[in-house]
Amino acid sequence: MNRDYIEISEKRKREHIENFLKGKNNNSALFEDIVLENNSFPELDFPEIVTESMFLNKIVDYPVRINAVTGGFDGAVEINRGLAELANRFNIPMAVGSQSLGLKSGNYESYTVVREIMKDKVVIANVSAHSTLDEISRAVEMIEADAVQLHLNAPQEMCMDEGDRHFRGILDNIEYVSKRIEVPVIVKEVGFGMTHSTVRNLVDIGIEYVDIGGKGGTNFIEIEDMRNETIDYSDLYDWGIPTAASLLQCKELSSKINIIASGGINSASDIVKSLAMNSSLTAVCGVVFRRYMESGYNSTEKMMEGMFHKMKVIMMLLGCRKIEELRNVNPLIKGELKERMRD
Ligand SMILES: Cc1cc2nc3c(=O)[nH]c(=O)nc-3n(C[C@H](O)[C@H](O)[C@H](O)COP(=O)(O)O)c2cc1C
Numbered sequence: 347m348n349r350d351y352i353e354i355s356e357k358r359k360r361e362h363i364e365n366f367l368k369g370k371n372n373n374s375a376l377f378e379d380i381v382l383e384n385n386s387f388p389e390l391d392f393p394e395i396v397t398e399s400m401f402l403n404k405i406v407d408y409p410v411r412i413n414a415v416t417g418g419f420d421g422a423v424e425i426n427r428g429l430a431e432l433a434n435r436f437n438i439p440m441a442v443g444s445q446s447l448g449l450k451s452g453n454y455e456s457y458t459v460v461r462e463i464m465k466d467k468v469v470i471a472n473v474s475a476h477s478t479l480d481e482i483s484r485a486v487e488m489i490e491a492d493a494v495q496l497h498l499n500a501p502q503e504m505c506m507d508e509g510d511r512h513f514r515g516i517l518d519n520i521e522y523v524s525k526r527i528e529v530p531v532i533v534k535e536v537g538f539g540m541t542h543s544t545v546r547n548l549v550d551i552g553i554e555y556v557d558i559g560g561k562g563g564t565n566f567i568e569i570e571d572m573r574n575e576t577i578d579y580s581d582l583y584d585w586g587i588p589t590a591a592s593l594l595q596c597k598e599l600s601s602k603i604n605i606i607a608s609g610g611i612n613s614a615s616d617i618v619k620s621l622a623m624n625s626s627l628t629a630v631c632g633v634v635f636r637r638y639m640e641s642g643y644n645s646t647e648k649m650m651e652g653m654f655h656k657m658k659v660i661m662m663l664l665g666c667r668k669i670e671e672l673r674n675v676n677p678l679i680k681g682e683l684k685e686r687m688r689d
Contacts, residue, residue, distance in 0.1 A: 348450060354508060355447045356419040358573070363416060363425075365572040366564060366632070367639060373583070375562020375610030376590035379683030380619040382675065385665040395658045399669045401627055402492045402530060404468050407437040408654055409669055410617055413557075413608055413631035414472040414495060414534075418447030422456035428643050430463040432634070436650060439468035441495050441629075445485040446473055454488055461489040468492045474499075475516050475533065479523045486529055493530040495557065496520055501538045501586070502566035505579045509570070521551040535559030537566055537609050539587025542595040548603060555604045557629060558596060560589025562610025564632040591686050593623040594679065600624035614656035618664070622675040 399409045412433050416422045426442065433440035442457045461469050471491035473482055475498050486494050498516070503509035524531040532555040533548050539560035548556050561584075571579040587595075589609040596605055607620035608629035620628045638646045666672050679687065 352447065352451045355450070358506075358508075359416055359419050359443075359447065360421065361573050362569055363639070365569040367636065368572065369565060369568050371563065371565040371568060371583075373561050373565060373586070373610070374588060375560060375616070376588040376681075376683045377562075377610070377616045377619050379679060379681040380590055380623065381678040381680060382615070382619060382622065382660065382664060383678065384663055388662055388665040390662055390665060390667055392658070392662055394667050395661050396668055397654065397658060397661075399627075401439055402468055404466075404492065405437075406439055406468060408657065409621065409627045410654075411439040411441060411468075411470070411606070411608075411627060411629040412634055413629040414441040414443045414470075414497070415631060415635050416443035417445060417456040418443070418451065418453060419456070423459055425638075426456050427459050427463065428638055428646075429634070430460040431643065432638070432646060432650065433460075434464050434467060435647060436654065437467060439470060439492075439627075440464060441470035441472050442489060444472050444474065444497065445488060446477070446481070448488065449473075449481055449484055457489050470495055470532065471529075472497060472534075475520055476510070477519075477523075479526055482523050482527055486527065491529060493532055493555065494527065495532045495534045496523075497534045497536055499536045499538075499566065501582075502536060502570055505567050505570040505574060505577075505582070507574055507576060517547055517551065520548070520553065524551070524553060530554055532557055532606065534606075535609070537561060537564050538585060539589065539592040539609065540596065541587065541592070542599070545596045545599050545603065545605075549599060553603060555606060556596075557606040557608050558589065558592040560592040560607075560609035561586030562588050562590075563612065564609075588683075590619070590623070590683055593620060593625060594683060594687065597624045600626070614653045614660055617653070617657055618660045618672060619677060621669060621672040622664075622677050624673055
């Protein structure tokens with residue numbers, strides 16, 4: 347039974363990567379509907395711009411995390427080593443992929459390699475929000491994590507033949523474990539977005555970090571559909587709340603909870619726009635992972651160098667010296683995003 351679970355899960359992990367690389371994803375995160383305006387008197391010199399910020403009580407050089415991708419099978423060791431080297435090189439946080447498989451198989455190397463490389467930098471554990479307190483504690487311990495992501499992924503599970511069908515009690519479970527676990531809990535979507543009321547529920551149970559993980563980047567309905575031989579789910583590929591729309595809905599909750607923006611964040615301007623929409627951190631996954639898998643470490647490092655440089659350029663052109671000042675930018679909202687605004 348346990349052997350079967352491990353084999354099926356390892357195969358699924360490999361297929362997720364293969365299908366991600368094949369996937370098309372035609373959805374937009376709607377960042378094109380957030381407009382940043384030029385400040386002709388920035389009153390700054392470029393060397394003054396600082397992108398450092400605090401995350402989980404540690405200084406990070408950029409408020410950008412490499413988000414959870416993979417782990418638990420042999421091929422994942424090299425992948426996670428490369429991603430951790432990138433995170434370490436830029437001193438940015440990194441989350442490992444779901445540790446459920448590792449917890450079952452006892453094969454920890456693809457997760458622990460991240461902590462080994464990142465030393466005392468920010469490393470985040472990842473398991474399903476269904477997990478028990480014992481599983482979550484073991485996941486945290488495995489990599490001496492600074493925090494744990496509990497992922498929510500009902501749309502993905504529902505389009506997976508072998509997926510979970512039981513979604514009762516998850517909010518209660520999150521409340522239960524978050525009050526007992528020794529590190530902060532980050533509740534995370536995987537590309538389908540969160541509404542104001544979802545985030546409000548998390549505020550009400552005392553959660554301090556939420557990753558709204560919106561639509562517009564990696565599409566797990568499409569990825570699962572390529573594995574699924576029974577039902578064609580292609581008419582659901584546009585399911586979810588675009589990342590910018592989630593940010594807009596949740597903006598006013600940012601004084602009560604740290605909002606992490608992710609899902610389809612592909613450029614310096616997406617990062618800056620997310621921060622201007624009151625997120626305290628952003629996270630990239632697909633854009634970095636694809637480049638790494640297709641072109642290797644050096645090419646990904648160069649892309650990230652460019653992305654971080656352009657982030658500073660945009661801060662300069664907005665007249666913002668520090669990350670916190672981006673909150674005062676007040677971007678223009680247009681198009682579909684504007685239509686989605688509620689009173
Ligand atoms: C191949 C692959 C595997 C992933 N596995 C996990 C996972 O194990 N746990 C998780 O929380 N998110 C996982 N994700 C989701 C990402 O962390 C992220 O939420 C999602 O890809 C949206 O961000 P993006 O549009 O920047 O890719 C995975 C993404 C990819 C591409």
